[in-house]
Amino acid sequence: MLDVYNHELRLYADPSRVVVRPFHLAWQANGSAPSRAQRLVDEVLEMDNMAARAQLELVLRDFEERHWQTRRVFMTRYEEIQAQLQLKTGDIGDDKRQLIGAYFCHEYSYAAAALMNPSVVPHFDQSGMPPGSQRILMSLRAVGEGHISSVAFREGIITDKGDLKLAAEPPFATAADTHMGEDEMPDGPVTVHRHTDSTISGTVIFPITPAQRNGLEDLRLVKFTHEDGKVEWLGTYTAYSGREIQSELMRTSDFRSFDLVPMTGSASRNKGIAIFPRMIGGQYMAIGRQDGENLFLLKSDNLEHWDGGDKLLAPYYPWEFVQIGNCGPPIELDEGWLLLTHGVGAMRKYSIGAVLLDKDDPSKVLARTPEPVLAAADQDREGYVPNVVYTCGAMKHGDMIFMPYGVADSSVAFAFVPVKALLELMQ
Missing domain, CATH: 2.115.10.20 (Glycosyl hydrolase domain; family 43)
Incomplete structure (x- = not known):
């Protein structure tokens, strides 16, 4: 040889070696009920600001050191969801926006x-x-x-x-x-x-x-x-x-x-x-x-x-x-x-x-x-x-x-x- x-x-x-990828839910509403995505967004929006901030801090504690510009990734993902669901953004603070983004992401090895x-x-x-x-x-x-x-x-x-x-x-x-x-x-x-x-x-x-x-x-x-x-x-x-x-x-x-x-x-x-x-x-x-x-x-x-x-x-x-x-x-x-x-x-x-x-x-x-x-x-x-x-x-x-x-x-x-x-x- x-x-x-x-x-x-x-x-x-x-x-x-992991990346953050979009986590997709079914968009279609089930009859007259909201879509799964809309329901999930509504759950976050109904939180008071302190609870939302606390939940976001838990997520960041787990993942911020594992990924690049994690907060920006969550915010970008929120903007995609916002455009899809036509959310009114005026009264949604950054903590809730990032938390919504986090719910629509997942980590992939x-x-x-x-x-x-x-x-x-x-x-x-x-x-x-x-x-x-x-x-x-x-x-x-x-x-x-x-x-x-x-x-x-x-x-x-x-x-x-x-x-x-x-x-x-x-x-x-x-x-x-x-x-x-x-x-x-x-x-x-x-x-x-x-x-x-x-x-x-x-x-x-x-x-x-x-x-x-x-x-x-x-x-x-x-x-x-x-x-x-x-x-x-x-x-x-x-x-x-x-x-x-x-x-x-x-x-x-x-x-x-x-x-x-x-x-x-x-x-x-x-x-x-x-x-x-x-x-x-x-x-x-x-x-x-x-x-x-x-x-x-x-x-x-x-x-x-x-x-x-x-x-x-x-x-x-x-x-x-x-x-x-x-x-x-x-x-x-x-x-x-x-x-x-x-x-x-x-x-x-x-x-x-x-x-x-x-x-x-x-x-x-x-x-x-x-x-x-x-x-x-x-x-x-x-x-x-x-x-x-x-x-x-x-x-x-x-x-x-x-x-x-x-x-x-x-x-x-x-x-x-x-x-x-x-x-x-x-x-």
């Missing part, structure tokens, strides 16, 4: 169950970096209560000596917001916004639409350069409703606002589409798995629509006999397109391999690794889903491939793979 340098850093699930399946791209801000070093931006699949997946981010730096330094997580995380009204249930394309005072490392993107209800899974980030030179960060992910899956596309140019767009076409009904970082021959291209077993090359004139595809690779070696899939967007090298793959073998053991595709015609497979580049072993075997190593995207850094990867659906590790040695391993 290839000599891979594994960095000592590991990231783990952390139940202490977004990474309590698992942290896994990362992808990484060059950061949009490379200012001040010494030669040989670069900032990175990493996405992570965070799994919380109800096994609901969301997208978290971490920023960091990788150096010319193969060292990795992640920016410290802020003490408080914030959820990206749609800026939509309380009574609006978005369906289809939606835009979410990072809070103006929140860092990227402190931002979490939660499911918004019915199609996403049970999770945003396995974001595959890519820094995409359009033919006019414009740069955009794209990410394909699986939206899971609890019954059905749908491929969707995240688009952002600044990591402040994120367009979440359902993809169309027959290929979008499957998981794991990974987009090439530029057009080839005037077409967008991607790698997908149409049948749950083989890899397909997809072509399109529209980043949001993917049909059909031609079979590119089938399982060949014993460590991938069950199925193969991509491990993120192809990486451009002088020698061709490096596509990291995953293979599933006996006992459902996942391993990571690699394929080299022709740079001008990616339908041509030039070589592939007969042995895994990385496989579950020793301490990497144990976890929520044992015997799995998996990545959703790596990047070239000097003469190395920097690859964050998930371990047993329970933690995230980091590897540096020499490009030359990787190519020499291929046949």
Whole structure:
């Protein structure tokens, strides 16, 4: 097996990472009775001011040190409720407003169950970096209560000596917001916004639409350069409703606002589409798995629509006999397109391999690794889903491939793979 340098850093699930999220009640009135929301507001309004202040102090004693700008969050939530219920605000003091807001919020531990399946791209801000070093931006699949997946981010730096330094997580995380009204249930394309005072490392993107209800899974980030030179960060992910899956596309140019767009076409009904970082021959291209077993090359004139595809690779070696899939967007090298793959073998053991595709015609497979580049072993075997190593995207850094990867659906590790040695391993 290839000599891979594994960095000592590991990231783990952390139940202490919590955000405040809206707590929704049914808005409709039951016959002639007030709605649940209106009844709850009325209960607070009927309190005398001292009782309301005392109740608010109890809430703040429990939660103010656990969240960022808690009073402002409660006030913002009150304003949403006020607009929905058309409350008259003149005689409602700040204590009651904040208390009403608190009743319509709840705390959510977004990474309590698992942290896994990362992808990484060059950061949009490379200012001040010494030669040989670069900032990175990493996405992570965070799994919380109800096994609901969301997208978290971490920023960091990788150096010319193969060292990795992640920016410290802020003490408080914030959820990206749609800026939509309380009574609006978005369906289809939606835009979410990072809070103006929140860092990227402190931002979490939660499911918004019915199609996403049970999770945003396995974001595959890519820094995409359009033919006019414009740069955009794209990410394909699986939206899971609890019954059905749908491929969707995240688009952002600044990591402040994120367009979440359902993809169309027959290929979008499957998981794991990974987009090439530029057009080839005037077409967008991607790698997908149409049948749950083989890899397909997809072509399109529209980043949001993917049909059909031609079979590119089938399982060949014993460590991938069950199925193969991509491990993120192809990486451009002088020698061709490096596509990291995953293979599933006996006992459902996942391993990571690699394929080299022709740079001008990616339908041509030039070589592939007969042995895994990385496989579950020793301490990497144990976890929520044992015997799995998996990545959703790596990047070239000097003469190395920097690859964050998930371990047993329970933690995230980091590897540096020499490009030359990787190519020499291929046949």
